Amino acid sequence: MLLICNLKYRQIALFLIPTLLMVGYFLIWQNVYGQSVSELKNKIEEKQADIVDLDRQIEKLGKELVVVEGQKNSLKKELNRIELTGQTIQAKIKRTTGQISVTELGINKTEDGIGEKQSNINKGKDTLKTSLQIIRDKEDNSILEIILSEKTISSFFREIHELNQLQQEITNTLNVLEKDKTDLSNKKNELTKQRRELVLLEESLKDEKRLNDQIKQEQRELVRETENKESSYLALLEEIKNKRAEFEKELFNFESQLKITIDPDSYPSAGTFLFNWPLDKIYITQYFGNTQFASKNTQAYAGLGHNGIDLRASVGTRVLAPLSGTVRGTGDTDLTCRRASYGRWVLVDHNNGLTTLYAHLSLIKVKEGDRVNTGDIIAYSGNTGYSTGPHLHFSTFATKGVEIGQLQSKVRGCGVYTLPRASFNAYLNPLDYLAL
Numbered sequence: 001m002l003l004i005c006n007l008k009y010r011q012i013a014l015f016l017i018p019t020l021l022m023v024g025y026f027l028i029w030q031n032v033y034g035q036s037v038s039e040l041k042n043k044i045e046e047k048q049a050d051i052v053d054l055d056r057q058i059e060k061l062g063k064e065l066v067v068v069e070g071q072k073n074s075l076k077k078e079l080n081r082i083e084l085t086g087q088t089i090q091a092k093i094k095r096t097t098g099q100i101s102v103t104e105l106g107i108n109k110t111e112d113g114i115g116e117k118q119s120n121i122n123k124g125k126d127t128l129k130t131s132l133q134i135i136r137d138k139e140d141n142s143i144l145e146i147i148l149s150e151k152t153i154s155s156f157f158r159e160i161h162e163l164n165q166l167q168q169e170i171t172n173t174l175n176v177l178e179k180d181k182t183d184l185s186n187k188k189n190e191l192t193k194q195r196r197e198l199v200l201l202e203e204s205l206k207d208e209k210r211l212n213d214q215i216k217q218e219q220r221e222l223v224r225e226t227e228n229k230e231s232s233y234l235a236l237l238e239e240i241k242n243k244r245a246e247f248e249k250e251l252f253n254f255e256s257q258l259k260i261t262i263d264p265d266s267y268p269s270a271g272t273f274l275f276n277w278p279l280d281k282i283y284i285t286q287y288f289g290n291t292q293f294a295s296k297n298t299q300a301y302a303g304l305g306h307n308g309i310d311l312r313a314s315v316g317t318r319v320l321a322p323l324s325g326t327v328r329g330t331g332d333t334d335l336t337c338r339r340a341s342y343g344r345w346v347l348v349d350h351n352n353g354l355t356t357l358y359a360h361l362s363l364i365k366v367k368e369g370d371r372v373n374t375g376d377i378i379a380y381s382g383n384t385g386y387s388t389g390p391h392l393h394f395s396t397f398a399t400k401g402v403e404i405g406q407l408q409s410k411v412r413g414c415g416v417y418t419l420p421r422a423s424f425n426a427y428l429n430p431l432d433y434l435a436l
Contacts, residue, residue: 267353270432308395337414343385401426
């Protein structure tokens with residue numbers, strides 16, 4: 001009987017020891033984990049406060065840029081614009097770096113949470129395994145052995161009651177573990193989302209750094225071309241206008257020969273509003289057709305008016321696909337003749353008979369044959385080609401009437417352009433298709 005009693009107490013001890021160890025572990029871990037989470041939370045809040053300050057700085061610089069761009073054209077104004085643009089890009093770089101830090105801290109926090117849940121599950125499973133084995137061993141004892149090991153019948157029933165309580169506690173612990181398992185799955189999903197966001201932020205940071213390098217190069221080239229003299233800058237502007245006029249004349253002569261028959265049923269009718277806007281913020285600076293500006297600058301538009309719309313956009317503004325489609329081609333006319341045409345451009349075919357053009361870009365994110373979805377970043381706006389200031393030129397064509405081809409320039413110092421060309425009847429008013 002003494003042997004049986006000792007066995008009983010050993011079994012109870014074997015059950016209580018791992019249980020107490022598990023409780024102690026949770027209390028210690030929660031204290032350490034609580035401190036870790038608190039530290040991460042404070043770091044995240046500090047970074048987020050920095051991002052808010054940078055957003056204010058970017059907004060302030062944006063307002064200064066609008067004021068500068070409205071001033072009379074001069075070398076001082078242009079250098080000031082470039083400097084402000086560089087400061088804006090640098091502020092965006094700092095903001096994106098801060099967003100990356102916040103995301104990385106969030107990933108660390110989530111991984112800690114995953115570690116905590118997984119540890120809970122593992123510790124709980126080990127303790128339950130030991131406890132269940134003890135209960136199973138006790139239940140395997142014969143009724144006679146249990147009765148003989150008890151001094152009184154009441155102590156026998158008390159042990160049975162305690163055993164039932166232990167079984168209930170085990171059931172409760174199993175429910176907690178099941179909840180931990182669900183939480184673990186949710187945290188893993190959250191971690192996957194954060195990692196995707198981090199990849200996008202890192203890609204954005206690379207773009208911003210490339211844009212910043214371009215801004216510095218633009219500033220160096222302007223100083224070199226003008227020798228920092230206002231008279232040289234005015235002469236440069238005049239040369240650019242003449243190049244633009246000659247280019248438009250050449251393009252006009254070529255496009256007037258492209259008499260392509262286009263079935264009106266091959267593309268959507270006006271007013272269907274199929275497109276989202278290609279920018280997040282919209283401010284139209286020039287409309288389609290014979291606008292007042294186009295009429296006053298016939299040398300720049302060959303008397304045909306403006307073949308798209310212009311949207312205000314500082315250098316480095318995201319240009320978004322207004323509708324899904326396939327990139328037919330990209331190019332840079334500045335490689336042939338600087339500041340005379342579209343500069344960096346992208347042409348996208350949509351599957352509804354419409355094609356869209358994006359021009360004066362600073363950085364192109366797509367290549368020929370790429371499939372784009374509505375809202376994808378296809379480029380960043382800029383000031384390349386013939387541009388009186390940073391903006392996005394957006395044209396819409398009937399797909400069957402536009403092609404990418406070559407145009408031999410007769411302008412001194414210029415070569416063969418590769419660019420989109422269209423018959424006159426293929427040009428459509430983008431506002432007829434943009435969502436209201």
